[in-house]
Amino acid sequence: MVEPNYNIIGLLTDFGSKSSHYISSMKGVILKINPKVKIIDISHDISSFSIIEASYIIKTTYKYFPPHVVFIIVVDPGVGSYREILALRTESNYIFIGPNNGILSVLLETDEISECIKLQNKDYFLYPISNTFHGRDIMAPVGAYITKGIKLTNFGPKFSLKNLIRIPITYKIKEDKKEIKCTVQYIDSFGNMTTNIQIDNDNNIKRTSFSLTYNDIIKIKIKKQLYTGKYTSHFSTVPINSVLCLRGSSGYLEISINQGNAAKELGVNVGDVIIVNL
Amino acid sequence: MVEPNYNIIGLLTDFGSKSSHYISSMKGVILKINPKVKIIDISHDISSFSIIEASYIIKTTYKYFPPHVVFIIVVDPGVGSYREILALRTESNYIFIGPNNGILSVLLETDEISECIKLQNKDYFLYPISNTFHGRDIMAPVGAYITKGIKLTNFGPKFSLKNLIRIPITYKIKEDKKEIKCTVQYIDSFGNMTTNIQIDNDNNIKRTSFSLTYNDIIKIKIKKQLYTGKYTSHFSTVPINSVLCLRGSSGYLEISINQGNAAKELGVNVGDVIIVNL
Amino acid sequence: MVEPNYNIIGLLTDFGSKSSHYISSMKGVILKINPKVKIIDISHDISSFSIIEASYIIKTTYKYFPPHVVFIIVVDPGVGSYREILALRTESNYIFIGPNNGILSVLLETDEISECIKLQNKDYFLYPISNTFHGRDIMAPVGAYITKGIKLTNFGPKFSLKNLIRIPITYKIKEDKKEIKCTVQYIDSFGNMTTNIQIDNDNNIKRTSFSLTYNDIIKIKIKKQLYTGKYTSHFSTVPINSVLCLRGSSGYLEISINQGNAAKELGVNVGDVIIVNL
Numbered sequence: 025m026v027e028p029n030y031n032i033i034g035l036l037t038d039f040g041s042k043s044s045h046y047i048s049s050m051k052g053v054i055l056k057i058n059p060k061v062k063i064i065d066i067s068h069d070i071s072s073f074s075i076i077e078a079s080y081i082i083k084t085t086y087k088y089f090p091p092h093v094v095f096i097i098v099v100d101p102g103v104g105s106y107r108e109i110l111a112l113r114t115e116s117n118y119i120f121i122g123p124n125n126g127i128l129s130v131l132l133e134t135d136e137i138s139e140c141i142k143l144q145n146k147d148y149f150l151y152p153i154s155n156t157f158h159g160r161d162i163m164a165p166v167g168a169y170i171t172k173g174i175k176l177t178n179f180g181p182k183f184s185l186k187n188l189i190r191i192p193i194t195y196k197i198k199e200d201k202k203e204i205k206c207t208v209q210y211i212d213s214f215g216n217m218t219t220n221i222q223i224d225n226d227n228n229i230k231r232t233s234f235s236l237t238y239n240d241i242i243k244i245k246i247k248k249q250l251y252t253g254k255y256t257s258h259f260s261t262v263p264i265n266s267v268l269c270l271r272g273s274s275g276y277l278e279i280s281i282n283q284g285n286a287a288k289e290l291g292v293n294v295g296d297v298i299i300v301n302l
Numbered sequence: 303m304v305e306p307n308y309n310i311i312g313l314l315t316d317f318g319s320k321s322s323h324y325i326s327s328m329k330g331v332i333l334k335i336n337p338k339v340k341i342i343d344i345s346h347d348i349s350s351f352s353i354i355e356a357s358y359i360i361k362t363t364y365k366y367f368p369p370h371v372v373f374i375i376v377v378d379p380g381v382g383s384y385r386e387i388l389a390l391r392t393e394s395n396y397i398f399i400g401p402n403n404g405i406l407s408v409l410l411e412t413d414e415i416s417e418c419i420k421l422q423n424k425d426y427f428l429y430p431i432s433n434t435f436h437g438r439d440i441m442a443p444v445g446a447y448i449t450k451g452i453k454l455t456n457f458g459p460k461f462s463l464k465n466l467i468r469i470p471i472t473y474k475i476k477e478d479k480k481e482i483k484c485t486v487q488y489i490d491s492f493g494n495m496t497t498n499i500q501i502d503n504d505n506n507i508k509r510t511s512f513s514l515t516y517n518d519i520i521k522i523k524i525k526k527q528l529y530t531g532k533y534t535s536h537f538s539t540v541p542i543n544s545v546l547c548l549r550g551s552s553g554y555l556e557i558s559i560n561q562g563n564a565a566k567e568l569g570v571n572v573g574d575v576i577i578v579n580l
Numbered sequence: 581m582v583e584p585n586y587n588i589i590g591l592l593t594d595f596g597s598k599s600s601h602y603i604s605s606m607k608g609v610i611l612k613i614n615p616k617v618k619i620i621d622i623s624h625d626i627s628s629f630s631i632i633e634a635s636y637i638i639k640t641t642y643k644y645f646p647p648h649v650v651f652i653i654v655v656d657p658g659v660g661s662y663r664e665i666l667a668l669r670t671e672s673n674y675i676f677i678g679p680n681n682g683i684l685s686v687l688l689e690t691d692e693i694s695e696c697i698k699l700q701n702k703d704y705f706l707y708p709i710s711n712t713f714h715g716r717d718i719m720a721p722v723g724a725y726i727t728k729g730i731k732l733t734n735f736g737p738k739f740s741l742k743n744l745i746r747i748p749i750t751y752k753i754k755e756d757k758k759e760i761k762c763t764v765q766y767i768d769s770f771g772n773m774t775t776n777i778q779i780d781n782d783n784n785i786k787r788t789s790f791s792l793t794y795n796d797i798i799k800i801k802i803k804k805q806l807y808t809g810k811y812t813s814h815f816s817t818v819p820i821n822s823v824l825c826l827r828g829s830s831g832y833l834e835i836s837i838n839q840g841n842a843a844k845e846l847g848v849n850v851g852d853v854i855i856v857n858l
Contacts, residue, residue: 039769041624042769049640056645064329065326154828156826212321213317272432344600345597346600362601363605368615490602548712551717
């Protein structure tokens with residue numbers, strides 16, 4: 025059995041724009057193996073080594089794509105030291121290639137994993153393999169060969185999901201105090217801060233008994249400083265420069281400042297733990 | 303009648319590189335509907351909410367593309383509050399999708415608009431529609447369906463051009479004083495400042511009786527400060543660090559500093575009004 | 581004889597993200613001539629006018645691509661003043677289009693040049709030709725016509741390689757002192773500094789009798805300041821914040837700080853000359 029027709033490759037890295045030739049080297053390697061594949065940049069502006077941010081981007085982006093996309097994730101602080109490189113296939117038929125450093129565990133939140141392989145078959149690697157750029161020498165060629173119809177099992181042995189490293193991310197609910205200790209998992213270029221509190225379409229907070237109503241006042245504790253923000257459906261319902269909370273376009277609670285930069289003004293970085301009182 | 307063959311989608315947003323997963327979500331939505339379409343990034347680095355800058359990019363870029371491109375413009379400070387989202391077709395057979403916030407009026411300067419539709423038919427939207435990301439949930443799928451041959455009239459009712467919101471941009475000619483009060487509509491990464499004064503290939507200023515000759519000295523008043531710059535054909539005709547004026551590659555008067563950053567050194571932002579004396 | 585099938589165009593510019601509409605104009609021009617070509621962004625974040633950095637990106641990237649790619653290089657401080665624009669073909673069947681300002685001479689280091697043409701035939705240019713943007717008006721259309729099968733000789737007369745301008749880059753070996761005076765040719769977004777000292781897979785320094793062994797201590801003199809760094813195979817073998825040296829993924833000696841920004845901390849820019857003692 026050959027693989028079904030994977031014909032799009034999505035690239036996610038922390039290389040940044042000043043290292044875009046690293047990205048184009050990967051594209052060259054891919055096109056040399058399969059000139060017909062479509063390559064899409066998911067993002068190359070992940071903060072250096074930020075596994076939390078990369079995980080957020082993956083989980084909120086991949087399902088917008090049609091199935092049979094191969095995502096290659098090069099956020100790899102451990103490159104050169106030993107860590108496995110894996111290829112995972114989800115039930116929904118997306119494939120993810122990346123180092124076993126916590127990033128791939130995000131898929132356990134969103135999908136079933138139907139297959140997990142450790143990349144080991146050197147026939148599909150690019151020689152000489154550098155010590156510092158496995159994205160180009162291992163992940164890119166393997167991704168390209170998948171789009172040529174090579175089965176996952178050809179790239180190496182099965183890898184047990186028990187050994188998949190998990191992302192360290194805080195999420196503690198205190199039901200009695202209506203309080204959630206949570207993590208800022210993403211900050212966009214407008215400074216909007218996305219927590220890992222998931223809200224459904226009816227404004228209920230998932231995995232809790234809490235539910236929100238527009239105009240509720242939410243208390244937010246950041247580094248011992250207390251803020252309040254109105255829960256609202258969109259920015260312009262609060263005055264300019266006021267804090268607001270909303271269900272972001274990916275279904276997570278976001279903390280923003282209307283026409284301001286919340287992260288800068290409140291001094292928050294990705295990975296910071298904050299306390300939200302509903 | 304089906305639409306002619308629109309097979310390229312151009313994306314213009316103010317998301318910036320830190321929000322590139324918003325852009326890739328839009329690409330995913332498009333490819334899910336039409337995996338064969340070619341997607342081109344026009345720019346994602348428009349200053350946040352800058353309708354003037356986005357308008358400039360549109361008018362100076364789109365005609366370099368072949369006809370039958372669908373441009374999707376997501377510079378949308380009003381997202382979530384009510385404003386129409388429109389799809390326009392020009393006589394020259396380009397289609398533009400964007401919010402009715404002034405951006406689309408730039409096409410009145412450069413083209414004839416042959417059709418204007420208000421997007422309303424929810425059959426072509428992505429559910430659930432978020433409050434904060436209509437680029438992904440409304441504009442991207444409609445753009446993709448256009449490339450699948452769906453007629454504009456299927457997406458909603460006609461929208462009168464009388465209701466098209468106009469960009470506020472200053473352009474006042476004082477013929478007697480040989481003076482033009484104008485707007486800086488764009489600043490590039492070298493700091494070159496592009497005004498909205500249009501110059502033809504023979505160095506005549508459009509819509510005036512003024513004409514320029516190389517080596518003319520132009521007076522420029524910026525925030526009460528007076529500068530002079532030689533009108534020239536290229537940078538290297540003036541000393542390093544000197545102000546110069548030239549007909550930029552898009553046909554507008556540009557104010558630059560040879561090997562320097564004019565916008566930073568003169569303290570100018572997009573949208574600033576300046577006075578030019580010829 | 582028609583050209584072999586060139587069907588990928590790679591774009592390398594110093595336009596930066598704030599000028600991305602210049603890049604998309606070039607893409608429009610290309611797609612108008614050949615809607616089927618695949619366009620790949622090599623990098624647009626070369627430091628303004630940095631011929632050394634652009635040369636480094638070219639030589640370390642192009643061979644990862646399949647042959648029959650046309651690379652268009654718009655790093656062009658002399659635009660508007662007279663300098664030739666050339667099209668080169670290498671033995672390995674890549675074509676490079678760019679100004680004769682030193683950039684193209686990098687190919688003499690890595691390849692044989694089998695053909696060199698001065699672009700002169702205006703039939704293939706875009707009118708009106710601007711004074712400031714030959715990337716769009718000359719290089720992009722010529723590149724696109726090459727992918728349509730037009731032979732190089734149609735674009736202009738032969739150009740002698742004797743007249744190819746060379747990049748000024750320092751590389752002086754003192755065999756007795758085991759010392760190399762070299763140039764920092766590239767700094768990536770992590771601050772890793774790449775010199776022009778080439779190391780082979782067995783840790784021998786090319787064009788010298790020197791050879792390196794892991795754990796060697798290398799002395800580095802930067803602006804009269806002396807540093808030492810361990811030569812190693814990967815970052816994590818030295819403590820966090822320590823200087824290290826390694827054979828980078830492109831085969832050049834790199835100077836880095838483990839989880840730090842070497843270029844910022846040591847005050848180094850692209851083009852700086854430093855002295856390395858082995």
